[in-house]
Amino acid sequence: MKVIATNIAKPRDISWKGRIQSTGIYKFPTAGPINLKNDAVKGDSIGNKNVHGGKYMACYLYSSEHYAYWKELYPQLDWDWGMFGENLTTEGLLDTDIFIGDIFKIGTAVVQATIPREPCYKLGIKFNDQRIIKQFIDHGFPGAYVRILKEGEIESGDKIIKTEAAQKSVSIYDFFRFINSKELDRRSLEQLIDNPYLPEYKKTRFARLLQ
Numbered sequence: 001m002k003v004i005a006t007n008i009a010k011p012r013d014i015s016w017k018g019r020i021q022s023t024g025i026y027k028f029p030t031a032g033p034i035n036l037k038n039d040a041v042k043g044d045s046i047g048n049k050n051v052h053g054g055k056y057m058a059c060y061l062y063s064s065e066h067y068a069y070w071k072e073l074y075p076q077l078d079w080d081w082g083m084f085g086e087n088l089t090t091e092g093l094l095d096t097d098i099f100i101g102d103i104f105k106i107g108t109a110v111v112q113a114t115i116p117r118e119p120c121y122k123l124g125i126k127f128n129d130q131r132i133i134k135q136f137i138d139h140g141f142p143g144a145y146v147r148i149l150k151e152g153e154i155e156s157g158d159k160i161i162k163t164e165a166a167q168k169s170v171s172i173y174d175f176f177r178f179i180n181s182k183e184l185d186r187r188s189l190e191q192l193i194d195n196p197y198l199p200e201y202k203k204t205r206f207a208r209l210l211q
Contacts, residue, residue: 001092001160003106004064006034007082008044014125025122027082033155034087036109036148041087055147056114056199062086062143063094069139074127085123086143093160095141095173101166101197109152110163114199116142116176137180144172166197184209 007027014023024045035042039058046053062084071079081089088106095116102113119137124130136142170178170192178188189206192198 001090001162003088003154003156003158003160004091005029005081005089005156006154007087007089008034008041009082009085011045014122016121016125023122023125025085025126027085027087029081029089029156033107033153035151035153036111037151039148044087057145058148059087059111059146060085060117060143061088061090061093061146062117063141064089064091065094066139066141073135074129074132077127083126084117084143085126088154090160095144095176096171098144098172099166099169100172100175100195101169102162103149103164103166104146105161105163107152107154107158108150109148109154110150111146112149112197113166113172114145114147114197115202116144116172116179118142118176118179137176140173140177142172142176169195169197186210 007029009024009027011022011024012026013020022045027044034044036059039055040046040053041059064081067079067083070083098113100113100115104111104113119133119142121130121133123136124132178184189210193203193206193210
């Protein structure tokens, strides 16, 4: 498992429903390493800090293995790594093998998997097609957010080493499928609320659904 590309964005203005707003989804590969510091990727742009960045979404990982699928659907686009707004494009690290709470050493940084990425209209703007939101959900491989346990530098070619596996947790793949399911069963909700690795705000949301 390794890093294929490190990607950051400069702020870019977009128009959505008559409003101009800033986004950091237009990420491109960097020539050198990126720095994970203070719950963020140093120098990266975050448009809406309510839904991106911060402790539980400090850095976003997406698998290069899925690029072929999307290139077939959108051959007209100008493709490069970082296309999905990921900070780290990876190889050999799939959502089915990442469990919430898993700890990884990447470069000199240490990170912990937290939640899957949930797509929004900004991905649709970047792809010039809002249908990609449903396509992204149906495809089922969203990539993973991580929180920073140890600050450090990561560059292209760095190995990704799982140093600690979460116990009795749920994979990023299965969690994403569950939250996009039309039927949220009570037993699964209770298990997620008891998951020690899941962010508290997610547990609060699931507790409300139980009520």
